[in-house]
Amino acid sequence: MSDRITIFDTTLRDGEQSPGATMNLREKVRLARQLEALGVDVIEAGFPAASQGDFESVQEIAGSVNDICVAGLARSLKSDIERAWDAIKGAKNPRIHTFIATSPLHMEFKLQKTPDQVLEMTEAAVKLATSFTSNVEFSAEDASRSEPEFLARVVEKAIACGATTINIPDTVGYSQPEEFAGLITYLLEHVPNAHKAVFSVHCHNDLGLGVANTLAALRAGARQAELTLSGIGERAGNAALEQLVMALATRKDYYDLDCNVDTTQLFPACRLLSRIIGQPIDPYKAIVGRNAFAHESGIHQDGMLKHRQTYEIMTPESVGRAGTEIVMGKHSGRTALDSKLKELGFLHLSSDEVDQVFTAIKHLADRKTTILDEDVEALVLEEVFRRHGRYSLKKLSVLSGNIDMPPTAMVILDDAENEDEPVEKRLSGFGSGPIDAVFQTVDTVVERAPNLMEYKVNAVTGGADALGEVTVRLEENGMTSVGRGSDEDIIVASAKAYINAVNRLIIKEGEKKNGTYAG
Numbered sequence: 001m002s003d004r005i006t007i008f009d010t011t012l013r014d015g016e017q018s019p020g021a022t023m024n025l026r027e028k029v030r031l032a033r034q035l036e037a038l039g040v041d042v043i044e045a046g047f048p049a050a051s052q053g054d055f056e057s058v059q060e061i062a063g064s065v066n067d068i069c070v071a072g073l074a075r076s077l078k079s080d081i082e083r084a085w086d087a088i089k090g091a092k093n094p095r096i097h098t099f100i101a102t103s104p105l106h107m108e109f110k111l112q113k114t115p116d117q118v119l120e121m122t123e124a125a126v127k128l129a130t131s132f133t134s135n136v137e138f139s140a141e142d143a144s145r146s147e148p149e150f151l152a153r154v155v156e157k158a159i160a161c162g163a164t165t166i167n168i169p170d171t172v173g174y175s176q177p178e179e180f181a182g183l184i185t186y187l188l189e190h191v192p193n194a195h196k197a198v199f200s201v202h203c204h205n206d207l208g209l210g211v212a213n214t215l216a217a218l219r220a221g222a223r224q225a226e227l228t229l230s231g232i233g234e235r236a237g238n239a240a241l242e243q244l245v246m247a248l249a250t251r252k253d254y255y256d257l258d259c260n261v262d263t264t265q266l267f268p269a270c271r272l273l274s275r276i277i278g279q280p281i282d283p284y285k286a287i288v289g290r291n292a293f294a295h296e297s298g299i300h301q302d303g304m305l306k307h308r309q310t311y312e313i314m315t316p317e318s319v320g321r322a323g324t325e326i327v328m329g330k331h332s333g334r335t336a337l338d339s340k341l342k343e344l345g346f347l348h349l350s351s352d353e354v355d356q357v358f359t360a361i362k363h364l365a366d367r368k369t370t371i372l373d374e375d376v377e378a379l380v381l382e383e384v385f386r387r388h389g390r391y392s393l394k395k396l397s398v399l400s401g402n403i404d405m406p407p408t409a410m411v412i413l414d415d416a417e418n419e420d421e422p423v424e425k426r427l428s429g430f431g432s433g434p435i436d437a438v439f440q441t442v443d444t445v446v447e448r449a450p451n452l453m454e455y456k457v458n459a460v461t462g463g464a465d466a467l468g469e470v471t472v473r474l475e476e477n478g479m480t481s482v483g484r485g486s487d488e489d490i491i492v493a494s495a496k497a498y499i500n501a502v503n504r505l506i507i508k509e510g511e512k513k514n515g516t517y518a519g
Contacts, residue, residue: 005248005259006224007241008200009035010044011273012061013073014238015228020454020471021277022482024504025057026385032061034272034345035068035229038265040241042069044097044226048087049080052511055087062091064348071095071137076125085132096129099139099167102146102154115150122157130162139167139202144175148183152190159193165224166197170213173206173236177216184220200224203239205231210239215247218257229273230281230288242266242287242319250314267320268345275377276385278471278484278497280458287319328376330365334358337376344373346380356383367488368465378460378467378486382496386484389503390416391446394424398434398491406430409437411495413445438495446502450476457490470497474505479512481505 012028012035015021023031028045035043045061046054062070070091072084076098088094100111100121107113113121122138129136138158140151155166168187170180184201188194201217201224203210214225231240245261252258270288274281283290293316328340337358341349349357360379365371395412399405412426427445431437435455443449454473459466468490472483481504485496 002223003257004223005218005257006042006198006200007040007245007259007261008042008044008071008224008226009038009040009228009241010202010226010238011035011228011232011241012057013044013046014202014234015232015273016046017234018232018237020279020473020482021232022504023276024385024388025053025060026388027276027381028057029060029064030346030385031273031276032065033348034265034269036065037262037345037347038269039259039261040068041260042071042095042224044071044073045088047073049074049077049083052514053507055083058084058087059090062088062094065091067092069093069095069135071097074098074125074129076100076121078124078128081125081128081132085129089132093135094133095135095137095165096133097137097139097167098125098129099141100125101141102151103142104147105145106142119154119157122154123161126158126161126163134162134164136163137165137167137200138163139169141169142171143168144170144180144183145172148186148190151183152187155187156191156193159191159197164197165200166194167200167202167224167226168217168222169202169226170204170210171202173204173210175203175209175213177209177212180213181216181220184217184222188221198223200226202226204233205236205238208236210237211243211247214239214244215255218248219255230270230285232273232277240286242270246287246314246319249318263318264320265345271374272345272377275374275381275460275469278456278458278469278482293321328361328365328371329369330362332361332365332371337361340373340376341380344377344380349380349384353384364467364488368467370463370465372461374461375467378469381484382486386496386500389500390506391499391503392416393492393495393499396438396492396495398438400434407432407434407437409434409441411438411441411445413442413499434491435494438491439498442495442498442502448476448502448505450474450502450505453480455494457493460486468493470494472497472501474498474501476505477509479505479508481508 045058048055048058058072070088072088074080074084084096199222201222203213227241228238231237248257267288360383392414394414397410399408401407410428414422415425416422425445429441431440453475456471458469460469467486469486470493474481481501483497483501485493487493
C-alpha cells in the first residue's frame with residue numbers, strides 16, 4: 001500500500017457552506033490559486049447544481065488552475081451530474097464527485113428510498129459520471145452511521161461501475177477514532193474489489209474529533225483525506241488541513257505517511273482565508289493561531305532559551321510564519337509593491353489592479369505609519385476582489401450627536417445599473433447612532449429595507465491605527481447575504497460592508513427571477 005496521501009481540499013465547497021464564509025467569484029479564484037501554491041492534490045470547487053453563481057465559480061476555477069485536479073460535487077441525479085461535468089470539463093484534470101446517503105436514518109427520512117433503490121441510484125450515477133470522465137469519486141453520505149454490510153455492498157457496486165475513489169464520510173462527526181478506523185479496515189477486507197479504488201475520508205468536527213478520526217482512518221489504510229483550511233465548514237466544521245498535514249510531518253515516525261503540501265504555505269493560506277471571509281483566526285488555534293508559538297510562562301521561556309524543542313515540536317518557519325512584515329510605507333515604490341504582492345501569493349493581478357492597490361496603500365500610508373502584510377492583503381481584497389456590484393461608496397460624511405441633535409449621515413453612491421453611464425446618488429439621513437444613520441440612509445438610496453442580522457468588527461492588525469474590517473449579514477424576502485469591507489475608519493468600513501451585502505442581495509434577487517437561485 002502506498003504511503004502517499006492525497007490531500008483533497010473542500011474549503012471552497014463544504015467550507016463555504018458555513019455561516020459567514022460566503023465568497024464571491026474573484027475571492028474563490030484567488031483562494032483556489034493559493035491552494036494550488038499550497039500543493040493540495042484536489043480542489044473541490046463547489047456544487048455546480050446549487051446555483052448559477054456556484055456553477056460559474058466552479059467553471060472559472062476549473063480554467064484558472066493548472067495541473068491540480070478540480071472536482072465538482074453532484075447528488076446521484078442525472079441533472080446534477082451533467083451540470084457538474086459542464087462546469088469542470090474545462091479543467092486539465094476534472095473529477096466528478098457524486099454522493100448518496102446510505103444510513104438507515106437518511107434513507108428512510110431524507111431520501112425516502114429503500115436500500116435496493118439506493119443501490120440502483122448508485123449504479124446509475126456512477127455509470128453516468130464515468131461516461132464523462134474516468135476520474136469519478138463516490139461518497140456514501142453518513143457512512144459512519146450506516147450498516148457496515150450494506151455500506152460494503154454500495155461501495156462494491158460503485159467500484160464495479162467505475163468509481164476510482166471511494167469516500168467514507170463521518171458526516172455528522174459521530175464516530176470515534178478506533179471505531180472509524182475499524183470501519184475502514186472492515187471495508188478494505190470485505191469489499192472484493194477494494195484494491196481497485198483509493199479510499200478517502202471526510203470527517204466533521206461535531207465532537208472535536210475530525211482530525212483524530214481522519215488520522216486513524218489513514219493508519220487503517222485510507223489514502224485520501226478531505227479537509228478545509230482552518231477547519232471551516234458546516235456546524236462545528238471539518239477536519240483542519242493544517243493540523244492534519246503537520247501531524248503527518250511532525251510525527252513521521254508514527255504515521256510514516258507523506259503528502260505533497262508545502263507546509264510553509266499553511267499560515268499564508270489560512271490567513272488569506274481569514275481575510276476573505278472576514279473571520280479572524282482564533283489565537284488558540286493549533287498551528288496557525290497567534291498563540292501557537294507564543295511563550296509567556298517563565299518556565300517555558302527559560303526552556304526555550306536553552307533549547308527551542310523543549311516547548312516547540314515544530315518551528316514557526318515550518319508553517320510559513322517567518323519573514324519581515326514591515327515593508328511597505330508612503331515612500332515605497334510600485335516595484336516594491338509588485339514584489340510584495342507576489343511574496344504574498346497574489347500572482348495574477350493585472351497592471352491596473354496593482355495600480356489600484358498602490359493608490360490605496362499611498363492613501364493609507366498618509367494616516368498609518370506602518371503598513372503590515374495584513375494591511376496589504378486587506379487592501380487587495382477591498383480594492384480588487386470586493387469592488388464589484390451595482391452600488392459603490394463614493395463619499396461619506398457622518399456627524400454624531402445626542403438626543404437634541406441625532407446622528408446624521410451624508411452618503412454619495414455610484415449606481416452602475418447601466419454600466420456605461422453610472423449615476424451618482426446622494427442623500428442625508430438620521431439614525432440612532434452614526435452607523436445606524438449610514439445604514440438607514442443607504443437603505444433609502446437603494447430603495448430596500450433588509451434586516452440587519454449580524455454586525456461584526458475585527459482589527460486587521462494591532463495598534464490604534466489598525467485597519468478595521470466589518471462583516472454584516474442581511475436578510476430580505478427569505479434571502480440572506482454577507483458583506484465585508486475594510487478601512488482605517490470603522491464607519492467607512494461599515495458602509496462598504498453594508499453596500500457589499502446589498503449588492504449580493506441584488507445578485508441573488510436576479511438569480512431568483514431567472515430561476516437559478518438555490519437558497
